[in-house]
Amino acid sequence: MVGPHAANEELQFFDEKKKLDAGDREDHTVTIPAGSSRLKVTLVWTDPPGEGLQSDLDLVVVANKQERHGNMPAGSKDFDRRNNVEQVSFENLPAGEAVISVIAHSIAVAPQNYALVIRVS
DSSP states (O other): OOOOOOTTOEEEEEESSSOBOTTOEEEEEEEEOTTOOEEEEEEEOOOOSSSSOSSEEEEEEEETTEEEETTSOTTOOOOOOSOSEEEEEEESOOSEEEEEEEEEEEOSSSSBOOEEEEEEO
16 A cells, blocks of 8 residues: 555556666656646665665656756756665646656666656646
């Protein structure tokens, strides 16, 4: 059970659906219905032991012709190279589609699994 959440909220979970090797990507398309005001996407993975980040996945979300990268400010072209949890949030989106991509930048122990949560409210 996940919640509580509002009647107009939609949650999608992708838990270890696909395992990625370096250079792989997986895309998900979500519809933003009229009347929705927020898109929040969270990516998390278990990193192998070691000093610093061993495997690095990137979260990229394109919505309303804007591209955002996990944990980075709007408009940044950089990627988070330190954390194994990444998040992107959009406010006041018009109705349309958003494309969420998980991209394997570097993988220490292949293949790397992950979990992705998409919330539209």
